[in-house]
Amino acid sequence: MLNIVFIWFAKVLGWGLRATGHHGAALPGLIVEKLHPGFLDSMLHQLPEGVIVVSGTNGKTTTTKIITQLLRSQNRRVLTNKTGGNFVRGIFSTVAQAASLSAKLPYDMAVVELDEAYAARFVRLHRPRVSLVLNVTRDQLDRFGEIDTTAKLLQQVVNNTKELIVLNDDDNRAAAMTPPATARAAYFGISKNLTAQFPNDEQLYAQDKPRTLPHKREVELTKIVDSSATYKIGDQLYSVNLKMDGQHNALNAAAALGVLLGLYPRANTANLLKILSDIEPAFGRGELIDYRGRKLILQLIKNPASFRQALHVLDIHQPSVTAIVINDDYADGRDVSWLWDIDFEALSGVPKPILTSGVRAYDMALRLKYDQIAPQKVTPDIKQMLDVLEAQTTEGQTAIIYATYTAMLAVRRVLAKRTRVARV
Amino acid sequence: MKVHLVHLYPVEMNIYGDTGNRLVLEQRLRWRGYDVETHLVRAGDKLPNQTDIIIGGGGQDSGQSLIVGDLAKRQAQLQAMAKDGVSMLMICGMYQLFGHYFLTQDGAKLPGIGIFDLVTRASNTRLIGNITATTDFGAIVGYENHSGLTWLGPNQPALGKTLRAQGNNGQDGTEGARQINVFGSYLHGPILSKNPHFADAILGQALARQTGKTIELEPLDDHLEKEAAIRAQKRPR
Numbered sequence: 001m002l003n004i005v006f007i008w009f010a011k012v013l014g015w016g017l018r019a020t021g022h023h024g025a026a027l028p029g030l031i032v033e034k035l036h037p038g039f040l041d042s043m044l045h046q047l048p049e050g051v052i053v054v055s056g057t058n059g060k061t062t063t064t065k066i067i068t069q070l071l072r073s074q075n076r077r078v079l080t081n082k083t084g085g086n087f088v089r090g091i092f093s094t095v096a097q098a099a100s101l102s103a104k105l106p107y108d109m110a111v112v113e114l115d116e117a118y119a120a121r122f123v124r125l126h127r128p129r130v131s132l133v134l135n136v137t138r139d140q141l142d143r144f145g146e147i148d149t150t151a152k153l154l155q156q157v158v159n160n161t162k163e164l165i166v167l168n169d170d171d172n173r174a175a176a177m178t179p180p181a182t183a184r185a186a187y188f189g190i191s192k193n194l195t196a197q198f199p200n201d202e203q204l205y206a207q208d209k210p211r212t213l214p215h216k217r218e219v220e221l222t223k224i225v226d227s228s229a230t231y232k233i234g235d236q237l238y239s240v241n242l243k244m245d246g247q248h249n250a251l252n253a254a255a256a257l258g259v260l261l262g263l264y265p266r267a268n269t270a271n272l273l274k275i276l277s278d279i280e281p282a283f284g285r286g287e288l289i290d291y292r293g294r295k296l297i298l299q300l301i302k303n304p305a306s307f308r309q310a311l312h313v314l315d316i317h318q319p320s321v322t323a324i325v326i327n328d329d330y331a332d333g334r335d336v337s338w339l340w341d342i343d344f345e346a347l348s349g350v351p352k353p354i355l356t357s358g359v360r361a362y363d364m365a366l367r368l369k370y371d372q373i374a375p376q377k378v379t380p381d382i383k384q385m386l387d388v389l390e391a392q393t394t395e396g397q398t399a400i401i402y403a404t405y406t407a408m409l410a411v412r413r414v415l416a417k418r419t420r421v422a423r424v
Numbered sequence: 425m426k427v428h429l430v431h432l433y434p435v436e437m438n439i440y441g442d443t444g445n446r447l448v449l450e451q452r453l454r455w456r457g458y459d460v461e462t463h464l465v466r467a468g469d470k471l472p473n474q475t476d477i478i479i480g481g482g483g484q485d486s487g488q489s490l491i492v493g494d495l496a497k498r499q500a501q502l503q504a505m506a507k508d509g510v511s512m513l514m515i516c517g518m519y520q521l522f523g524h525y526f527l528t529q530d531g532a533k534l535p536g537i538g539i540f541d542l543v544t545r546a547s548n549t550r551l552i553g554n555i556t557a558t559t560d561f562g563a564i565v566g567y568e569n570h571s572g573l574t575w576l577g578p579n580q581p582a583l584g585k586t587l588r589a590q591g592n593n594g595q596d597g598t599e600g601a602r603q604i605n606v607f608g609s610y611l612h613g614p615i616l617s618k619n620p621h622f623a624d625a626i627l628g629q630a631l632a633r634q635t636g637k638t639i640e641l642e643p644l645d646d647h648l649e650k651e652a653a654i655r656a657q658k659r660p661r
Contacts, residue, residue: 083503107464138439146439146484146485147484148484148485148486218550269475295443303433328659334552334554334567334659334660335440335552335567335569335612336567336613337440337441337442337444337567337614338440338441339441339613340441340442340443340444340447340617341441341443342616359655359659360652360655361619362651362652362655363618363650363652363655363656365648365652366617366618366648366649368647370444370447370448370451370617373448378648378651378654
């Protein structure tokens with residue numbers, strides 16, 4: 001009965017917030033979380049196939065999207081949290097909004113994306129059936145302090161998982177995690193020949209430290225050329241053309257396949273790969289936007305690892321203009337020291353204009369300066385950056401915008417006033 | 425003329441972009457026509473015969489535990505070099521280990537090499553945020569992120585005074601330490617990136633020691649550095 005009261009309350013509040021033009025995700029969740037902490041567990045227990053938690057430093061949103069779509073292709077009704085609700089209270093809101101007025105959740109399972117700290121909090125409220133640890137790299141150290149602390153948070157998630165743990169076997173910290181006695185572990189990874197293309201945190205900062213010994217892998221990425229990926233599953237090789245750019249997304253797909261095959265070992269693999277080939281990139285992860293005839297590619301960057309990976313996209317698209325937009329709000333990480341952990345050599349060979357923008361436009365320009373790269377324009381004003389970008393390109397040409405989280409939201413807000421941008 | 429730059433424990437103690445300090449020093453020398461050779465010195469490696477500048481960065485607690493043994497073996501050599509006026513810049517974790525000891529959260533005492541008269545004790549809170557400090561070289565801006573609280577001995581000069589920040593311990597208004605040409609600081613950013621005047625002061629000292637005369641460094645165009653520093657100072661903690 002209490003659940004019904006809270007669902008009504010959350011729905012009405014959510015409607016009210018959206019009707020008045022607010023984002024409806026956080027506030028109702030915040031209030032329910034405070035007043036009725038048992039709500040989440042009792043609601044999620046209704047799901048016959050349980051909850052899958054996706055966590056790690058990079059790739060959560062894309063991987064969550066892939067898992068969700070693959071599960072839906074298997075005729076599962078899947079509840080998932082939308083971007084921006086990547087916090088525990090976002091899940092409260094997602095559940096409250098998705099529930100019927102009689103407090104029933106008409107779904108088979110849920111896939112939730114949570115950052116490391118919130119994932120550790122979530123599993124104390126509800127024990128998931130499956131958890132996936134994508135990677136552990138340096139990110140938002142102003143929040144987490146140290147990488148080892150982040151790894152400890154993820155081990156708590158693993159400890160509280162009921163049935164299946166899916167781990168990145170090429171990430172030393174993820175691969176070293178041990179499942180609780182009642183659960184089993186499945187691994188995904190890359191084949192040896194790709195090691196140089198996918199350095200993990202240890203290798204980036206401690207070049208000669210060997211990777212931990214590999215486990216037997218459910219799914220292995222064995223080849224990636226542009227957007228064409230080859231996976232080894234069992235003894236079979238499967239090749240697939242992805243709509244999502246970049247080798248990191250090919251690895252995210254391997255993680256998602258690891259979850260699917262770990263849960264449903266008899267699923268039709270060829271069929272899953274066909275579904276995979278149709279999945280579009282998630283918000284800001286290589287999204288393509290038509291901006292006044294220009295092909296605009298939006299790449300979210302969050303930390304050294306994701307920025308480094310996203311720089312590979314330059315080779316594929318050969319953009320006419322490259323813009324980098326750096327903000328330093330809480331969601332971006334307040335400390336911009338991380339920009340110095342990235343080698344910008346990939347940009348130094350590019351004779352095309354480079355623009356820097358956002359609150360920390362000058363920090364970014366300064367970083368490039370020490371790699372001997374001179375931006376053509378440095379402006380904290382995102383509107384002005386887009387004007388320059390437009391003036392520097394002609395119709396049909398491609399431009400890439402790299403942006404941190406709140407910078408990406410700001411870029412999209414400006415773009416939405418000027419062109420059609422898909423709703424998040 | 426060639427400057428020999430040593431990056432001490434570049435792998436073990438390197439977490440918040442402190443490698444950037446190396447890049448800043450290298451480029452500011454090259455842009456002025458000096459040769460520079462950088463030596464990455466890890467645990468067990470020998471220091472090169474000629475060493476003009478040594479830099480060290482912040483690390484995780486686990487990184488600090490890895491290097492204390494190696495650092496202890498270098499104590500006499502580094503102390504002698506410090507006395508001899510070699511320029512050194514130690515950030516965060518390495519700064520702490522240039523004092524007498526670091527008392528960790530678990531009560532373990534990590535011995536330092538005592539170039540600075542200071543001690544550091546772990547605390548339950550992290551001092552995190554944008555930071556500005558005034559020093560003999562002018563204001564310096566950066567970002568601090570540490571849970572160790574550092575207390576200077578009575579005769580140990582600080583590197584500077586904090587303006588709106590925590591610095592050494594959040595209580596006495598001091599930030600960092602200085603002993604001849606050895607500097608310790610909690611500032612990441614990395615520290616030298618937005619403080620070119622401080623970078624040049626270190627370079628000037630190192631060149632003066634090598635040549636035996638005062639060197640007038642050719643000015644560089646630092647407008648990006650200045651703009652970035654001005655904006656960083658306006659950001660919330």
